Amino acid sequence: MGKAIYQPKGAAAEYAKYACNFYIGCSNECSYCYCKRWKWGNVPILKKCFKDEKHALEVFEKELNANLSELQKHGLFFSFTTDPMLKETESVTAKALFFAITMYLRRKSSELSANISSLFFLMSCSNVLCTTSSAI
Ligand code: SF4
Secondary structure (H helix, E strand, C coil): CCCCEECCCHHHHHCCCCEECCEECCCCCCCCCCCCCCCCCCCCEECCCCCCHHHHHHHHHHHHHHHHHHHHHHCEEECCCCCCCCCCCHHHHHHHHHHHHHHHHHHHCCCCCCCCCCCEEEECCCCCCCCEEEEC
């Protein structure tokens, strides 16, 4: 699908049909975390495919725009590779949510079908599925 928004494969697909990862690594260092297995560090690092957060958000916005109807049906999971609400990651997560909500509201009033009435987000890492969810 894209660099920011993608379709998880294997076991990850059981959690979410679509997901978004901006950062890799997590400072929470939970003992049971699969991050250790993949040798992700305890400092979140922006994925290499992004030049900086501005670029990451530009990519996200483009991919969101191209797939909004599908994301409305299935939701969008943040994130499999970090806690999306760490002090290092929350800014880009919040900006991405702002883009998504703004785009949804713009489209809703113009081209989207009236029976598609919500846009769901799940925020968590997949190890801790006590998620924060939001729907508009
Ligand atoms: S919060 Fe999630 S990603 Fe971070 S260390 Fe704990 S289980 Fe791993």
